[in-house]
Amino acid sequence: MQSRDEIGQLAADFNDMTENLRGLIQRVGASAEHVAATSEQLTASAEQxxxxxxxxxxxxxxxxxxxxxxxxxxxxxxxxxxxxSTRLQQIAASTEQVSATVKEASQIIAQGNQAIGTAITQMSSISDTQANYRADRSHSG
Known part of the structure; x- marks a missing residue:
């Protein structure tokens, strides 16, 4: 009975991890879109x-x-x-904004990489747990 509860908990943890990864990927995508939009604004300012x-x-x-x-x-x-001069000041402000956005995106990417590493570790642990469970079941019977 206890091993079924562990499998259920393992499945729930895996689902939580999947949702966390999905949310992280969405945040990274949103940041990338923001960086792209800011880059377009900077390009327009440069053309002006x-x-x-x-x-x-x-x-x-x-x-x-x-x-x-x-x-x-x-x-x-x-x-x-x-x-x-006014346009250059606007470009400077846009450049600062792009820099901040890039920094934020870099932080989000680092968090994503960390989350992916954690997910890989958790998946490996899940795989090991499943292998141990199968081995226990085959020995018992």
């Missing part, structure tokens, strides 16, 4: 910065064309630089 840099290059060329235009062009360049 690239466009702003191209605008600055055009503005510099206009400055060289004439003294009258220089005052207006310098003013435009100043506005562009201000916009670029």
């Amino acid at each position: 910065t690239s466009k702003a840099t191209e605008q600055i290059a055009v503005t510099m060329q206009e400055v060289a064309t004439g003294t009258d235009e220089q005052a207006r062009t310098v003013e435009q360049a100043s506005e562009t630089v201000t916009g670029m």
